[in-house]
Amino acid sequence: MVSFRTWLASVVALSLLGSAVAQADDYLLVIKNHRFEPAELPVPAGKRVKLVIHNQDATAEEFESHDLRREKIIPGNTKASVWVGPLPAGEYGFFGEFHEDTAQGKLIAK
Amino acid sequence: MLGSAVIVFREVLEAALIIAIVLGATRGVAGRGRWVSGGIAAGVLGAVLVAAFAGAIADAVQGRGQELLNAGILLAAVAMLAWHNVWMSAHGRQLAAQMKQVGHDVSAGAKPLSALALVTLLAVLREGSETALFLYSLSASGAGSGSLLLGGVLGLAAGAALGLVIYRGLLAIPIGHFFSITGWLVLLLAAGLAANAAGFLNQAGLLPAITQQVWNSGWLLRQDSWLGTLLHILVGYSDRPMGIQVVFYVVTLVTIYALMRLFGNTGSRTVPAAQPSV
Numbered sequence: 001m002v003s004f005r006t007w008l009a010s011v012v013a014l015s016l017l018g019s020a021v022a023q024a025d026d027y028l029l030v031i032k033n034h035r036f037e038p039a040e041l042p043v044p045a046g047k048r049v050k051l052v053i054h055n056q057d058a059t060a061e062e063f064e065s066h067d068l069r070r071e072k073i074i075p076g077n078t079k080a081s082v083w084v085g086p087l088p089a090g091e092y093g094f095f096g097e098f099h100e101d102t103a104q105g106k107l108i109a110k
Numbered sequence: 111m112l113g114s115a116v117i118v119f120r121e122v123l124e125a126a127l128i129i130a131i132v133l134g135a136t137r138g139v140a141g142r143g144r145w146v147s148g149g150i151a152a153g154v155l156g157a158v159l160v161a162a163f164a165g166a167i168a169d170a171v172q173g174r175g176q177e178l179l180n181a182g183i184l185l186a187a188v189a190m191l192a193w194h195n196v197w198m199s200a201h202g203r204q205l206a207a208q209m210k211q212v213g214h215d216v217s218a219g220a221k222p223l224s225a226l227a228l229v230t231l232l233a234v235l236r237e238g239s240e241t242a243l244f245l246y247s248l249s250a251s252g253a254g255s256g257s258l259l260l261g262g263v264l265g266l267a268a269g270a271a272l273g274l275v276i277y278r279g280l281l282a283i284p285i286g287h288f289f290s291i292t293g294w295l296v297l298l299l300a301a302g303l304a305a306n307a308a309g310f311l312n313q314a315g316l317l318p319a320i321t322q323q324v325w326n327s328g329w330l331l332r333q334d335s336w337l338g339t340l341l342h343i344l345v346g347y348s349d350r351p352m353g354i355q356v357v358f359y360v361v362t363l364v365t366i367y368a369l370m371r372l373f374g375n376t377g378s379r380t381v382p383a384a385q386p387s388v
């Protein structure tokens with residue numbers, strides 16, 4: 001039987017590892033002047049990925065993607081997280097619904 | 111201006127179509143105008159509140175507030191639509207017969223009306239809050255307030271007009287088939303909203319996708335085309351649904367249908383025999 005201390009140590013180690021992995025999986029998208037920066041964001045395929053979207057405009061934007069089946073309103077000057085995947089390799093378009101003419105981008109999963 | 115009109119139209123469309131179906135489903139019921147317009151007014155008020163607190167809502171529940179609110183609104187609407195259909199399957203035939211007999215509105219009691227007024231409220235709340243945020247966002251970005259207002263009003267008017275067209279189209283259905291057809295419309299609408307809710311619950315990380323993409327019918331009909339949007343609202347069409355969405359759709363459809371059969375009149379003729387093609 002595994003001793004409690006070993007068990008505790010492995011839980012701590014795993015959760016540290018987990019948080020490290022979670023941090024490594026954060027991908028930042030910035031909305032500025034109704035454009036996404038970067039407009040093309042590489043992400044790993046086959047993994048659940050956390051997009052952190054920072055809307056630096058004063059106005060709200062709706063992050064929307066038919067390819068990723070995601071829609072989320074991000075009020076002005078706030079950050080929001082959107083989890084996507086695990087994605088097969090490929091390109092996934094997204095856009096800002098409130099400024100569709102300029103706010104265009106894609107995730108490139110590989 | 112035209113751009114803002116199109117966006118407002120798209121946001122208003124879902125609420126307008128749902129209200130058209132609700133008005134159809136309550137055809138001939140005395141007092142429905144008051145209930146439905148009360149639902150719209152309360153929905154607008156709620157939408158402004160939700161828009162004002164959008165930041166706080168988005169941050170709530172570890173950043174899942176918006177998804178949970180959306181899923182909650184959608185599932186509440188599904189429950190109300192289901193309840194309405196079950197009630198109608200028990201009383202619909204009687205109601206239609208009564209309407210034919212007296213030739214004017216009949217009193218059906220406040221219960222089914224309150225359920226559908228709530229559906230109206232929820233539809234306006236969800237779509238209206240996005241419209242309010244969008245219009246606020248435009249006015250804050252310094253677009254001319256005159257053209258902004260005009261675009262918004264145009265979009266709103268176009269959405270309402272399309273709702274009216276759909277409603278008038280519904281009224282053209284002969285009364286003998288009317289409630290079975292609106293019953294099917296409500297049933298498919300509820301299933302589509304449930305699938306939509308499943309999408310939000312998956313986005314919140316609370317439900318697995320099962321599979322990311324069950325099929326891809328985008329080559330046939332893109333969901334973001336106008337027809338695709340219309341069918342998405344009315345019957346829940348999706349060109350690339352997740353597994354969990356298909357499960358929610360089918361389970362909702364089968365459950366409501368079974369309840370309608372269960373509570374319907376014996377030998378229930380109010381339940382239509384033929385399923386319209388989706």
